[in-house]
Amino acid sequence: MSLAAETRAAVRARPWLLRALRAGVVNYTAAAEALDVEGDTDSIATALRRFADDLSPGESSDRDVTVRMRSGVGLAGVDVDDGESASNDTETLLSVGDAAIVTADGSLTAIVVAGDVDSAALAVVVERLAAENVVVDAAGVAGDELVVVVPRRDGANALRLVESALESVPS
Template sequence: MSIAEETREAVREHPFLYEALRAGIINYTAAADFLDVNDTDAVTVALRRYADELAVTDTTAGDKSVRVRMKRGIGEADDGHGLLVVGDTGFAPDTGELTAILATGDLTVTTAQRVLGRCAIADVTVSAAGFTAEMLILVVGRHDGPDTLRLVESVVGSSTESATDI
């Protein structure tokens, strides 16, 4: 395996490095030291070349086709049905004190990753989450609902619409 291939494989094991390469905000020498793949200089060159190949465009910013809504009063459903079902646990309206944030439209897995990452940074506890190419739903605590709504809105770049019925 070449140094370039080893470097790419090592970067894929650390998604934060991949994102930093895509964004063009990385110290290549420090990243090469962190990866500890081979000769630092050779890995630095491999990282620069890899970064040049990656798209720098942000696929989640400014997509006005995504709609973000909030629904309060979400709770675990006894029958395993609801807005979101994970395993045998369902989350349904009018059954509890949680809040659901629903984003609909043209979504990507990168959008879901960024939303969940931002929730972790903001110290928002996500009770459950689900994703498809057209929908992202998060179940959070009642008091985290408004902040999470704004957080999701900032990631997808859409205008917020509070809804009473999702």
């Protein structure tokens, strides 16, 4: 494999570096020194510059969404046979395997986003919450709905952060 190919593979293994290259905010020499690529630092930096030149610029879009907060959600078991939550008087917001986030008297808050959502929107939302040190207990996206579950005390802050994150989702 050529040095250029190795460098590109190393960048693709680090999505944050790929986004930074698209945005044009990379110190190529520092990035070259940080990568696990065998070769001269200047040659790796040159390969990074050429790779950045070949990338389309990072573009983002504003999403048409409705964001709402549901307090008091909790974790419940799901009956695997019928897909229903353990209690019939609760609504399932998100389920994976035999665990579900349901509307109940729980200590969690769900941020529910309806509209133009996808995995890219979910990634931006989770990254934004992590950057602000908001713990994400569960998250998922399906169809036109995205759900992020956080501790109740972080609910209002998470709502604002989710709205802000969805103002510029990379295309």
